[in-house]
Amino acid sequence: MTFRQLGLSIYPDHSNFAEDAKYLDLGHKYGFTRIFMSMLEATDPEATKAKFKKIIDYGNKLGYKTVLDVAPHIFDQLGISYSDLKVFADLGAAGVRLDTGFDGATEAMLSYNPYGLIIELNMSNDVAYLDNILSYQANEPFIYGCHNFYPQTGTGLTYDFFVRASERFKKHGIHTAAFVSSKHGDQGPWNVNDGLPTLEQHRHLPIAVQAKQLFATGLIDDVLIGNAYASEDELKALSELNRYQLQFDIDFVPAVNAVEKDVVLKPQHFRRGDVNALVVRSTMPRVTYQDELNPPHDNTIEFQRGDVLVGNDDFGHYKNELQIALEPHRDPRKNKVGRINENEISLLDYVHPWTKFRFETHHE
Known part of the structure; x- marks a missing residue:
């Protein structure tokens, strides 16, 4: 059985350790178990690694699993190759999210990395991306899917598109995730932050209602808060909702x-x-x-x-x-x-x- 989880997002490029740690403590109190962590820049590779390792280790002690969102230029900045994910294992991450796709064979090969890292794919596309990867005999238990979030008003996914894109993953039994938006969070990856939902229709709804709908579709396993920092009331509301039936x-x-x-x-x-x-x-x-x-x-x-x-x-x-x-x-x-x-x-x-x-x- 796939258990449904709640997750938080952390942006170490825009935050400090003390605030992040406090947020993770609060999330832990309310049963959150996943961290989405955006790794956008690595101008000083060693300092970047140290900064990320510190907060990932802190989360690991609290029982979180962290997936690092990595763009292709991060590999260049860290001086690493796609064929060796050791640096992410050394940071303590549970997986990496590939914001940009490759040729299918590459993702399939990455799913056999010796560190047991999850390879999380971008779900927000309605093309045969996943089918291509699976046709290269990917290591399916280590392939996850996660939608994008959309900081700019009006640019989130339409519901019909979201369903079509999600069904491509769910029909293969792939573990899935999508984002809800906090009314209080003002941190995201970019300097535009009109909220960070996956679905446009969620942008101004209470956070628990957003999550109820994602779970009710039967297409999403994990609900992640896109922007930081959500309020304690919002974390509490998410912790109290029924993840397995409409309430x-x-x-x-x-x-x-x-x-x-x-x-x-x-x-x-x-x-x-x-x-x-x-x-x-x-x-x-x-x-x-x-x-x-x-x-x-x-x-x-x-x-x-x-x-x-x-x-x-x-x-x-x-x-x-x-x-x-x-x-x-x-x-x-x-x-x-x-x-x-x-x-x-x-x-x-x-x-x-x-x-x-x-x-x-x-x-x-």
């Missing part, structure tokens, strides 16, 4: 009762397999809570997409069935008990037949 943030209506709260928060919900266009139906609660009274309230309004509904005492056999409205409709036999957070309503697109989901509330 909607719900705001309850004032009149919600204890039975309805139990119906929403306690069961493992799943959408019925015989789906309809009007509502998502989670039908097991009507069995579990069939003997619990549920008088009508908030039942005469027009329900809107994202409203969470529970059948009331007038709904007979369907009393205490949980539904999520997909289309506007009225039905006085249902109580509106809450509403999915506005930023997460688009995630309803990922609730397919038999999809498992849960609810959480931060407003108790």
Whole structure:
């Protein structure tokens, strides 16, 4: 099984060790285990190596695995060849990300490096790049994929392109990663920093919503924060989200009762397999809570997409069935008990037949 991980980004060319170490401590507290580290310049090779080794060693002691993002000119500046990755192993890195591709045979050969370094490929292209590498009999367990991030507003990937590019990797079972953007981070690789997401539509969303969508696609294993430094609140929010199933943030209506709260928060919900266009139906609660009274309230309004509904005492056999409205409709036999957070309503697109989901509330 591939476990899903959270990661941070560090930019030693633009930061200092004390601040980076403090950030890694905070990430460790919240269960982050990956570091994306950009290696952009090596004007003084020995000083560069020392600087990077110090922070990578610090991360290693905390249980992180660091992947170094390397551009072709770094190999020249460090005076090393693509056929020998020893310098990166000596730095303590777990892998290298090749921002620029080669001819396929080169990447395949690199995946057999004697140091067991991961070779991470740039996923943000919709061409047969990976297929070419695999056709040269690459060492697949050591081939990973990681999308780009985009510092300039308007230049992030479109969703459709992201899906196509990601599917090229996922169909081969390759471990994948993509970036979300912090609202507080102001450090990136360049001197333009409008946030650092992979997907353009994520640029101004709360960080947990960005991550929920990436995980919900089923195409991304690891979610990395592109810009540094994210706030503690953001790290905490990411640490609390469910990486393996959709968990909607719900705001309850004032009149919600204890039975309805139990119906929403306690069961493992799943959408019925015989789906309809009007509502998502989670039908097991009507069995579990069939003997619990549920008088009508908030039942005469027009329900809107994202409203969470529970059948009331007038709904007979369907009393205490949980539904999520997909289309506007009225039905006085249902109580509106809450509403999915506005930023997460688009995630309803990922609730397919038999999809498992849960609810959480931060407003108790």
